[in-house]
Amino acid sequence: MTGPDRPATGLDVGDVVTVEVGPVAHGGHCVARHGDHGQVLFVRHALPGEQVRALVTELGPGGRFVRADAVEVLEASPDRVTPPCPYAGPGRCGGCDWQHATPAAQRDLKAAVVTEQLVRLGGLTPAQVEALRVRCEPVPGDTEGLGWRTRVEVAVERRGDGSTVTGLRRHRSHEVVPVDRCLIAHASVDATGVLGGPPPPAPVVALDVVAPSVGEPVVVPLVAPRRIRGAARRGARHTPVPSGPVPEVTERVGEHRFTLSARGFWQVHPGAAATFTAQVMAWLDPQAGERALDLYAGVGLFAVPLAEAVGSTGSVLAVEADREAAEAAARHLAERPWAQAVAEPTERALDRLVAQGERADVVVLDPPRSGAGPAVVAAVAALRPRAVVYVACDPAALARDLRAAREHGLELVGLRVLDAFPMTHHVECLALLRPHA
Template sequence: MSPAAPRGRRTRERVARGASLVGQEYDVEVGPVAHGGHCVARHEGRVIFVRHALPGELVRVRVTEGEEGSSYLRADAVRIDRASVHRVQPPCPVAVPLGCGGCDFQHATLAHQRELKAAVLQEQLSRLAGLELEVTVQPVAGDLPVQDEGLRWRTRMQYERAADGGRGLRRHRSHDVVPIEDCPIAHPDAREPGQGSGAVTEVVAAAGQERAFEVAADGFWQVHPGAPRVLVETVLELLAPQPGESVLDLYAGVGLFAGFLAPRVAPGRVEVVEGDRTATSYAERNLAGTGARVHTDRVDRWLARRRRDDPDGHVDLVVLDPPRAGAKRAVVAPVAGLRPRAIAYVACDPAALARDVGTFAAEGFELAGLRAFDLFPMTHHVECVALLTKTDSDLR
């Protein structure tokens, strides 16, 4: 669900550009995948963003959004005239046009889904950061055998009430609810908002340690069962923390990364910054005894105040795990100003990552390593961990 408009700001009304083209059908050849779970096609020179299609296919599309004057249209592939060799039957009966909008790529093999995600990541890095990289999106083991099929991995679900009183999920870019009896990507023990209260305990075994983390029942935690381990181990591997080093963990949530970093840098200093007060209350419990200091504040505001109070301040290592919108210049610039030896940037959006990598480059930091993980099979989402180091550093 999209966030509400900020108070005091008017939402801009959509201006029609001509007669609606919704429902019109065209025969097109599908081009490359694009960020957002669709592919790009063209009809009479106009771009069409097509869902339920794959690159190279010949399809008939039906327009779902757009008018005669629109610069682009949105559409669904409603008939496949020449199918890709990577096309498969979706495992979910509502992963179809006008069906559930939760999954984007159920009609592709898992291997090809990862190729599509890698292509999007490469394109964003090229366009927004000027980098030409080969990227591989790696599968991540879950705790169920069917993880190999990309199903039953999502440990938290948010269903809507359907018209018949049952549960459902929303259509793509719509508030309409599609009734659903079973979601194939939902973990058998998936939690739902309002299902219990207080805290739940998540146990993470990574890098030879096992730590328990308390998190609010409705608070943020990675939804793939294998995510905490692979992200922690990747951050530790890329940063290579040493005893005595100082660490800044930004957008730290309940302290997942700090919990594993603190023992590695002891007797060094670890500071944790998170804007959500509930999360930091749990972080204080989770990090008790580690020596980590927890701050409840907006990250950009905390960094600005730190720079005023200690203009010559320095830290050795930084972990950035921002929300989908990314860190942006207000955070990137002061982080670069701390002159860290290495920065681990955990990202869930390729465009935001690429933009921030480009901003870091302007601040004297280069992309020295990148890992991509398929933590959201069947969807277009991909999780990355990037290593950024000073341009003149010999750390590679």
């Protein structure tokens, strides 16, 4: 390859180089350097301290870095194990990042990533992070990191030779790897027979498989949006949509039941919702008569126990931009008239509350992977809460928002890092913020 993306060291896609593997980085890979210029490689399927032969798979913009796979391990880490799944490894299924490490080592890697993000993006000092005692904890409901994923999208690829392949996608690719069993999938997902069974008829391009905590699993066929089906056949990227009505599923957390669309958002690890709720309630410790705000509320996972805690002399406002989820939250709160759910973008709802001079005693922030953003953080601080719990599925977004929170008088005083996505690089963080003393 020639041009602006070719690295100055001359590395190109397909090259194989020997490198010493450095620290873990956010995204399921480790950092290595090659050549006199110290060309950065982000190497998957490696572990810190190893020496590997790395196959270059992709060039980063401007040649600033390259992506690579460790295709041969010359000196192995003591934390390395044989991946339990035969589909895990270079060039295979992209669903898992760390199957080649022990579960304990995986959690150590995730804790290291969170620590690095808090320092580099969050502006905390190493001493401040050390005081938080960052460690990644397992979540009840899996078996050594396997059998936990209750929601799986199975891909369907119709190939030029007329064959149809059902399975999971390669890393950073739309190519489908035939898979007859996914080891991180919940047993109920595998029991549907979608993986390894006969492929669905056209025009189905994917299958959403959902194993709720109440009732039987459901399978939702997905098709390309009608307006781009022709383009999809030519290989264009698209977001599949349901081929018909989507059934509802029921999830149970303690004594509470939540009914939602099978395609609606819910935590995929069977122990996550209960674990997160218990920590949110313990940290906020909502009292009778207090005003609670649940932002990015989904179907009301946190709003319902908050409403019970503050009682009829208090109030709860659940804000959720997705109308279907907000309507579900309203149904779940219906027996508690002092709590309400609104279908509105979070930033707009906060602007209104701040303009009206409102206050909130406790706040839950559970934003999407991109984070809440500085405007939302500033507005939350303007409501002068005594405590905020931020539920984050991306440590980089969390770190950026924590920096903004500190600028507006909210200090990080507690942190839990939870391994709600074993075998993958994803991790969930719960952060407790309080006003500066």
